[in-house]
Amino acid sequence: MHRIDAWCARAAGWRRAWRVALRWDRDEVLVEQVALLRRNFPMTLWASLVTSVGTVWIMSLAVPRVPMLWWMASHWLVVGGVYLALRRLPRRHLRPRSDARRLMACMTAMGMTWGSLGGMALWHGSGTDAVVYAIGILSTVSSGALGLGAPLLRGYMAYLTFAISGVLIVLGVLGGPIALPGCVLVMVYYLLTSMHAHTLAQAARDSIELKLDNERLVGQLRAQTQTAMQAQAAAEQANQEKSRFLAAASHDLRQPLHALGLFLDTLGRSPMSAQQATVLGHARSASGA
Numbered sequence: 001m002h003r004i005d006a007w008c009a010r011a012a013g014w015r016r017a018w019r020v021a022l023r024w025d026r027d028e029v030l031v032e033q034v035a036l037l038r039r040n041f042p043m044t045l046w047a048s049l050v051t052s053v054g055t056v057w058i059m060s061l062a063v064p065r066v067p068m069l070w071w072m073a074s075h076w077l078v079v080g081g082v083y084l085a086l087r088r089l090p091r092r093h094l095r096p097r098s099d100a101r102r103l104m105a106c107m108t109a110m111g112m113t114w115g116s117l118g119g120m121a122l123w124h125g126s127g128t129d130a131v132v133y134a135i136g137i138l139s140t141v142s143s144g145a146l147g148l149g150a151p152l153l154r155g156y157m158a159y160l161t162f163a164i165s166g167v168l169i170v171l172g173v174l175g176g177p178i179a180l181p182g183c184v185l186v187m188v189y190y191l192l193t194s195m196h197a198h199t200l201a202q203a204a205r206d207s208i209e210l211k212l213d214n215e216r217l218v219g220q221l222r223a224q225t226q227t228a229m230q231a232q233a234a235a236e237q238a239n240q241e242k243s244r245f246l247a248a249a250s251h252d253l254r255q256p257l258h259a260l261g262l263f264l265d266t267l268g269r270s271p272m273s274a275q276q277a278t279v280l281g282h283a284r285s286a287s288g289a
Contacts, residue, residue, distance in 0.1 A: 118166025
């Protein structure tokens with residue numbers, strides 16, 4: 001009973017973690033996520049084009065080549081549409097959430113294109129070989145897109161879900177001895193890849209948060225440096241004004257004091273009483289001070 005309660009608590013914790021992980025981040029983080037995926041997408045699209053050629057080659061072993069060529073043409077058309085949709089990202093006049101939704105739609109379209117391999121295996125394949133080939137190709141493609149698409153976890157989960165759901169539907173329709181083990185293996189792969197995507201998305205989010213914190217610290221340091229430079233400039237200006245004031249004051253005081261000294265010397269050469277001589281001495285002392 002305790003073990004069941006522990007598993008229920010762990011499952012509830014996982015659900016809460018996934019709800020938090022799939023929630024839209026705040027705008028400044030979302031801007032960095034969109035920019036990161038926008039830089040990654042050209043490489044992703046080129047890799048998807050090259051991989052589609054290898055897919056036609058492998059799937060042609062169990063599926064007629066003409067339907068596979070039609071699949072490749074439709075895949076290239078979707079890739080071209082995705083490229084055109086992403087050329088103008090990021091759009092500065094809109095909120096980053098709208099750019100993230102466009103990226104998510106593009107990743108969903110790519111996932112649906114790859115997931116349609118299951119339909120090719122169902123409608124045109126011979127036996128279960130085509131399904132096995134499709135599972136191997138989709139697992140390889142989804143793993144390859146993991147590192148590039150995981151920073152926007154919602155988009156990658158949509159891509160992975162649509163890519164994998166095709167072969168799950170085919171396994172359920174075909175039945176037979178391969179259905180149950182195939183579904184189990186595909187679901188295990190889906191769960192493990194989802195957990196890995198969650199870990200990578202969290203690492204990317206932490207890296208973005210660290211970058212934003214560093215930018216804020218640099219901005220604060222620049223503001224403080226600017227304030228200190230302004231204070232230093234104000235102090236230097238005040239010191240210069242004080243020096244100019246003292247120079248002007250000393251100049252203005254020097255002339256009347258010099259004249260006072262001359263008048264006192266002249267007065268000292270004149271005949272005077274003892275009391276007047278005493279007063280003159282006091283005046284000289286005051287002038288000297």
